[in-house]
Amino acid sequence: MQIQAESDPVESTSDSDPVVRVTGLRVELSSGREIVDGISFDLRRGQILCLVGESGSGKTTVSTALLAYARSGAHIVAGTVELHGEDILIASAGRRRDLRGETVAYVAQDPNSAFNPALRIATQMTEAVLAHGWDKAAARARIAEVLVEVGLPASKDFIERYPHQLSGGQLQRVGIAMALMLRPDVLVLDEPTTGLDVTTQSRVLVLVRDLCSRNGIGALYVTHDLAVVADIADRVIVMLEGRVVEEATAAELFTRPQHEYTQQLLQAVPDVAAADLSGPTPDSDRRSTILAVEGLNAAYRHERVLHDISFEVTQGECLAIVGESGSGKSTLSRCLIGLHPEQDGAITWDQAPLDPRSRRRSAAVRKDIQYIFQSPHNSLNPRRTVGESIGRAHAVVVGGSAAPRRAAVAEVLERVGLRPDMAGLYPRGLSGGERQRVAIARALVCRPKLLICDEITSALDVIVQASILDLLRELQRADGLSMIFVTHNLAVVRNLADRVMVMNAGNVVEIGDMDAVLSNPSDSYSRELVDNTLSMATLRGERWVASG
Structure with missing residues (x-):
């Protein structure tokens, strides 16, 4: 896609309008092979939209496109990604930096890889907001606010720790707190509970639901865990080989799935409440x-x-x-x-x-x-x-x-x-x-x-x-x-x-x-x-x- 000149910022529209509108998104590799094609959807305030599908279906590619990112060797070649009506794909580099963090923020799958092991938590939480023109005093005050919001201590002892000194659950919540620093309207969460134990996962899901409901944040939640989708989603998009094969409310998808692939996904989900499926084993x-x-x-x-x-x-x-x-x-x-x-x-x-x-x-x-x-x-x-x-x-x-x-x-x-x-x-x-x-x-x-x-x-x-x-x-x-x-x-x-x-x-x-x-x-x-x-x-x- 040819990047056009920066357009004038678009004023925020009413709460009934989507905060994100994706239309005809297409991403290709340098070889010309398409990764995703024809992706279109809306995301509204306070809504959790789950994006599901098998590995390689294009989930992460779509999610990072909301920030105008494409992985190495891939290029966004068609479509629009509008944030409050403004297409981030044709914005200038400077305008994109403003939109990232202030309007749309990203929470990575693996918190251990997302953090710099050589920098303290406080340093990593402040560097993004300082780049957006905040002063250090305001940044420190905001750190205290968001850490409390995600259920973590805001003490000097805690924020001066290094990433390796926190548990996986604590580090994931710090990642969410960092995404909230600039009060974005949209959160992109890429498998945020994949590496967490069930107790920590339960706490993170409660946190995400509460943040979206209380702050009116629209969340695009990428996951392959359909039990998580059943617990948290308002709407669900099912992807297969780079295309959307089904979109429905969570209730419709889990009670009346239409596409054969969706039915296969639901049938393959293991359930802790199910009967013993492991089969007979020798004495x-x-x-x-x-x-x-x-x-x-x-x-x-x-x-x-x-x-x-x-x-x-x-x-x-x-x-x-x-x-x-x-x-x-x-x-x-x-x-x-x-x-x-x-x-x-x-x-x-x-x-x-x-x-x-x-x-x-x-x-x-x-x-x-x-x-x-x-x-x-x-x-x-x-x-x-x-x-x-x-x-x-x-x-x-x-x-x-x-x-x-x-x-x-x-x-x-x-x-x-x-x-x-x-x-x-x-x-x-x-x-x-x-x-x-x-x-x-x-x-x-x-x-x-x-x-x-x-x-x-x-x-x-x-x-x-x-x-x-x-x-x-x-x-x-x-x-x-x-x-x-x-x-x-x-x-x-x-x-x-x-x-x-x-x-x-x-x-x-x-x-x-x-x-x-x-x-x-x-x-x-x-x-x-x-x-x-x-x-x-x-x-x-x-x-x-x-x-x-």
Whole structure:
């Protein structure tokens, strides 16, 4: 699109008019291939419009277009994006900077990546408003206002912290507070609860609803979590392959979906209130123990974070480890894989002790125990193609010549729902969900006996998530694969796990059969997790069926 000269600012219209009007939006890659096409919608004050669809459907591309942004290698080539009647796409660079923050603001998916780790929270919150002409005193006063508004302390101690000194939930709320600094009329929220535990997610959703209602903010909420959509949305747009296939009120979409793809999405959503879908598994008393943990303690710089952890995993079993952010789930996983040496206690694999350091373990053990990291953005080498990353893992643990390695890469890509020709792509050319599937493929190509999965479905849309869960169940049945599945999504646990271990503040508070823990938890903390987990069936009854 050719950028025209700056137009005169358009005065705000009445509250009944849309704050955002998108018409005929089209975005293409430099090659000419379209990413999104023909996107049109309105967003009004106080309304939450959810944008849903599978990975690569164009959700994030549409959302960033509201700020006149396009990702590297992409270009907005047609359409208009009007904010109070003013098209940001044809505004000058200076006018765009004014509109960004003052009229439309963005909340990123991953707060850990959105913040500069070397700058204090106060510095990062003030720099945007200072660029808009505020003085430091006014900026500091506004920081106090917005932090209180999002339920965080406005003390000097808090705002002088660095990002790593805050929890994931706190950091996400700071991100929302930063977006509110200039009192925008529009918030663009890109998967803001994807990496959060169910308790923190519940608080953030309440916060977003309250902010939009109280301040008359229109919100474009991008997500693949349909339970979140059912809880928060006023209207919903469903996207597939860069186009809108359905737009409806939340009530219409969840009770009378029209498009076949929408129906598939709804059918694929796991539900914590559903019956046990994991299927029959062999009697655990007859299965041999492959991993045993006894009295495990772990610390960071002498501050203990895991306390006397003990459990076993048997052959072909899936043990889910659940708990809120900071409960010790990921630290425990890193201890098991040998990436956290500051530990004591006993970990045995096939009745042989495991060294706390991965590099000291045998090649056979490293092959047998594979780890899938939570963030594919950080775990994939940006300078290696998909095929090179997967092939490298195959070469190290399986060996062999190049031809069978290429065949193994193609086969495992298909198993995780990716095209074999994607082996030539770099991570930057993939969506977040596609990157996660590559990370899963890299582990599976090693033919492991135990797979440690750290929040691996959090970035996946429900259809891909369902296919990955089906794949993992099939690997359990066919290959006897054992899994430790770390997650905050109890609905996924309902679909996959044999047993559940609940952690809180570095302690195991409950462990037992999946159905017993999720249906009748014995610990109050476990009950809180279950109660805070969104259920599609429950929400459908509470919001629409009961009232309709």
